[in-house]
Amino acid sequence: GAVVSQHPSRVICKSGTSVKIECRSLDFQATTMFWYRQFPKQSLMLMATSNEGSKATYEQGVEKDKFLINHASLTLSTLTVTSAHPEDSSFYICSARGTGVTFSTNEKLFFGSGTQLSVL
């Protein structure tokens, strides 16, 4: 089945640094990528939707200059948390929908394994 690879799985950084998270679709073309954030004991919150080759669409309350999303190819999307602060510590997950592969199930979304970001 389709696989989405996300890394790093865990990152610890100092306040003020930038962190890049990559999300790759391994056997299909991800025309759309979604980025989520999840705080402890809370649900997934959609941050932004990105379509290959165009600017990401951010959800209300998400700072686009702080969370830079690049979806330059059909297999790679990146999320960069710029000037990270402790309040940005969270679990970040990407998911993808795509074309070019026959889905063996009715699954619509393929998730990366998530990145736990801890900002000191």
Added chain:
Amino acid sequence: RKEVEQDPGPFNVPEGATVAFNCTYSNSASQSFFWYRQDCRKEPKLLMSVYSSGNEDGRFTAQLNRASQYISLLIRDSKLSDSATYLCVVITGANNLFFGTGTRLTVIP
């Protein structure tokens, strides 16, 4: 009004119990519905799709009620391994996906 509403729980049930979760959605044009399971600090995993006619997979039954705009998930004979957060997902249009807040289930020995 939220696109998708779900009781966050927690639901604490003994092993062997039957438990049901509901998820309501606001957009009558929504066309695809799913239940996902998420373990702590892991990505959500597709549990089952929800079809108009209802569908069953072992101990799990999913149903869709379009008239009342809700989907349900029934778990029979609960196992300890069923402890997780269950998320409903509603898709409207090509790229409008909405998650419920998730319902936490703990199955107690």
